[in-house]
Amino acid sequence: MSNGSLESWLHPDTDDQVEHKYLNLHQRVAILLDVAYALDYIAMAQHPLHIVIHPKSSNVLLDSNMVAHVDDFGLARILVEDGSFYKHSTSSMVLRGTIGYAAPEYGAGNMVSTNGDIYSYGILILETVSGKRPTDGGLRQGFSRREYVEQGLLDKVTDIADMQLSSDLENELRSGNDSSYKRRVDCLVSLFRLGISCSQELPSSRTPTRDIIKELHTIKESLNGIM
Template identity: 60%
Template structure:
């Protein structure tokens, strides 16, 4: 499988290490700009450098991940469920293009007479805590809807700057999704990452345009994380919505 938003495998190696033990490795392209996690969270500073994405670049990275999932689910040689979408598994190349990596938990879907959503392997945990779809906790088979749920969490994490496992949610008995839903009904800007909100004062965008885009992004995140898998936003609609948000920002620059 090859796609500009999937981490490329350069080669594989099977050899003997210096101690005479068998050694096997997969060699990937080097990603000089680290992970999306390192750009979202202030507690992951690299060599004293604080990394920050503005709103337009944040949307671009989310669009990159959406393209990768659309390819995996709908346009590759066979449908693949990534099973572990999270900010630390989204890597950025030298041109800041986001690429999805670490396919250790991925499942290949195969066509069966009973269902096309059966998987060749469904053993083990299907994602990271805070990102995994709720139906997986009940032992349900993996589906592409589970990736959409994890993607929705990623969208909300990118805009709020809060991890789904943030201690604030534990203290208040909330989830990231519930936190965002409350903000959408009350004061949405209070939920936006403070570094991201600084872009509102640069003069590059109108305040209303920025607010509208943030609201649209958070609503997209909520739509992707519906309790019922079949109610979650499909890949094509996600991409269409993100392109509209991106165009709105670009036109207003």
């Protein structure tokens, strides 16, 4: 894809001074919505092969129009239907997910699932809005990325947002556009909360894909009103 991966935009190579990569809040929401549609398609598809895509920023590729596509199916989990039960393919037994993105139940040896992908997607939301990898340091001792964000929402959301997004908000505030500033902050809070709800420890507590899409559309419409 001509615009590379989401990872390259969120975490550009500091040695590369040729191009300054920047994603505004509108673009990040649009990308997350594209990925949510892919996740929902896989979750709802009635195929003999049940594919689990394990979303992460390096698997999200951006075309010339900045439309997101989920790729790297070398890391896909394929459950092969065999009579009345499912068995893991060889690839799914060997690889259960990337550190930081993998659902906690995978560590207990549970079968990979769409709920596990929703967990990974929740971590992807938090990464996209905070600009921090799930394995980045700098967290309070013993805190996961999700717990760190939960605490940040109790304090000041701009302190846990990507520096580029925080800078945009500061510019809004300096320009005296209080209404636009408040709406953008509300959208950030909604995104962080969605990431938290998707990455709950219990699979049954995670937000279903259709509800994820509905929430992202609400956020997108709110942002469109202040473009």
